[in-house]
Amino acid sequence: xxxxxxxxxxxxxxxxxxxxxxxxxxxxxxxxxxxxxxxxxxxxxxxxxxxxxxxxxxxxxxxxxxxxxxxxxxxxxxxxxxxxxxxxxxxxxxxxxxxxxxxxxxxxxxxxxxxxxxxxxxxxxxxxxxxxxxxxxxxxxxxxxxxxxxxxxxxxxxxxxxxxxxxxxxxxxxxxxxxxxxxxxxxxxxxxxxxxxxxxxxxxxxxxxxxxxxx
Numbered sequence: 001x002x003x004x005x006x007x008x009x010x011x012x013x014x015x016x017x018x019x020x021x022x023x024x025x026x027x028x029x030x031x032x033x034x035x036x037x038x039x040x041x042x043x044x045x046x047x048x049x050x051x052x053x054x055x056x057x058x059x060x061x062x063x064x065x066x067x068x069x070x071x072x073x074x075x076x077x078x079x080x081x082x083x084x085x086x087x088x089x090x091x092x093x094x095x096x097x098x099x100x101x102x103x104x105x106x107x108x109x110x111x112x113x114x115x116x117x118x119x120x121x122x123x124x125x126x127x128x129x130x131x132x133x134x135x136x137x138x139x140x141x142x143x144x145x146x147x148x149x150x151x152x153x154x155x156x157x158x159x160x161x162x163x164x165x166x167x168x169x170x171x172x173x174x175x176x177x178x179x180x181x182x183x184x185x186x187x188x189x190x191x192x193x194x195x196x197x198x199x200x201x202x203x204x205x206x207x208x209x210x211x212x213x214x215x
Contacts, residue, residue: 001048001196001203002036011038013060015051015193023189024211027052027154031069034200045071046199049078050154052161053176053190061135064190065176067154067163068140069201074150075140075163075170077117082187083130084159085175086138089118090125117141117171132179140170149204157211158188 005011033046041047050067061080068076077086092115116139118124130136144165153164163171178187194203 001194002034002038002200005036005038005200007036007038008042009038010040011198013195013197015061015195017051017054017058017193018191021189021191022052022156022208022210024157025155026209026211027156027192027207028151028209029206030149030151030204032149032202033071034202036200038198038200041198044198045073046201047071047195047197048199048201049195049197050152051080051193051195052154052156053082053187054193055178055187055190061195062193063178064193065161065173065187066195067152067161067171069152069195072143072145073140074143074145074152075165077129077138077140077163077171077173079130079136079138081132081134082176082178083128083132083136083184084173084177085126085128086115086171086173087118087120087124088115088127088138089141090123092116092139093125093127114139119169119172128175130177132184138171138173140165142168142170144168144170159186 047070051064054064056063063081066078155162159176161173176187177184
């Protein structure tokens with residue numbers, strides 16, 4: 001993406017999105033990073049992503065779940081105005097905010113730890129992540145990105161999803177929900193989008209294999 005944009009130029013963040021909604025499918029693609037970076041993120045890690053169960057109004061960013069594609073973070077879950085259940089390393093659930101103030105009295109908050117996916121058979125414990133009006137994260141485990149082309153699969157069965165990076169499962173989601181009229185309800189289908197955030201990324205062999213609808 002950003003094929004004809006000059007390196008270093010100011011560019012928007014955005015996404016390309018399907019017309020159709022999907023519910024029960026396997027999405028597979030390969031990606032690798034290009035050389036170009038764009039303002040305002042010329043020196044940060046290159047970033048993109050697969051957004052699925054995209055619903056509601058278009059904008060940056062729409063309500064959805066994301067499979068993160070960012071250098072050294074491929075397979076992280078981002079909940080965008082949504083929530084889900086997973087299992088995580090119990091050592092990463094005791095999140096403590098360290099709050100300090102500067103001379104102007106402005107708050108600075110740092111979260112020392114973040115929930116990291118861990119399979120139940122490896123002592124992962126149940127954990128719910130996400131809020132109705134913001135973005136939250138579940139760290140992938142393991143980190144399996146390498147140089148060059150990488151393969152990512154997102155296998156979705158209604159309100160459940162599995163992330164596979166270069167042949168290894170590194171995140172899972174279940175009980176995916178959105179908030180409607182103040183109540184959390186299952187989110188089982190939506191559009192699929194490929195995200196771009198100020199870095200050149202190349203995709204190939206993008207495939208969506210449907211298994212049948214889940215309502």
